[in-house]
Amino acid sequence: MSIQLTILGRVDTMARPLRLPLAGGEVRAGFPSPADDYVEIELDLIAHLIKHPSATFFLRAKGTSMEGDGIKDNALLIVDRSINPQPGHIVIMSVDGELTCKKLRIMGSRPYLVASNPEFKPIPLTGHDCHNWGVATHSIQPLAPGFTV
Known part of the structure; x- marks a missing residue:
């Protein structure tokens, strides 16, 4: 993932x-x-930053697959479970038991999770055990060296 x-x-x-x-x-x-x-x-x-506090949680992202959308390694994500995911949203999804963060897209007539880094292939949702955890609404990351969030 x-x-x-x-x-x-x-x-x-x-x-x-x-x-x-x-x-x-x-x-x-x-x-x-x-x-x-x-x-x-x-x-x-x-x-x-948080519209629905009771439906919101925080995640730490590790990896480079979403850098094109501003989600860098070690970013703090704000995730809202109350938002109905739509194509174009960045979602947190469990795919076959593994959490991932990708952009939801419709390709042809099928849903896919797509990384913003072209090194990673789209993940078709058809044929997989998928559960939506929420929509990432914000990515927070430090700009100064030595700072963490």
């Missing part, structure tokens, strides 16, 4: 909101604007 997933846990629906500062303006890849150097509001990341 080419990607290993580790279940990390569920969302704590009883936790108090953690509000962090959200700077106003946009981040530019060119020259910075001094006018944007202020805090506009506070943002609760859990409320922003």
Whole structure:
């Protein structure tokens, strides 16, 4: 399957909101604007990233099969079990008892799980014991060396 997933846990629906500062303006890849150097509001990341807390859990992804979709090795995935998977969604699926993370596609008239790395072949769902675990809604990974999530 080419990607290993580790279940990390569920969302704590009883936790108090953690509000962090959200700077106003946009981040530019060119020259910075001094006018944007202020805090506009506070943002609760859990409320922003998780729409259905009781149906959401976290997974750790290992492998390179989904790098083209921004899921790098060791990424933290937010997975929502309440979303009905549709073609184009990145899903967590058990295929013959092995968890995998792939994009759901319809090829011809049959469903497949497709990696975003062309080194990996599509996985036909027909003829396999398949169970949907949820739709990956976000991938979180560090940008600075030495940081982990």
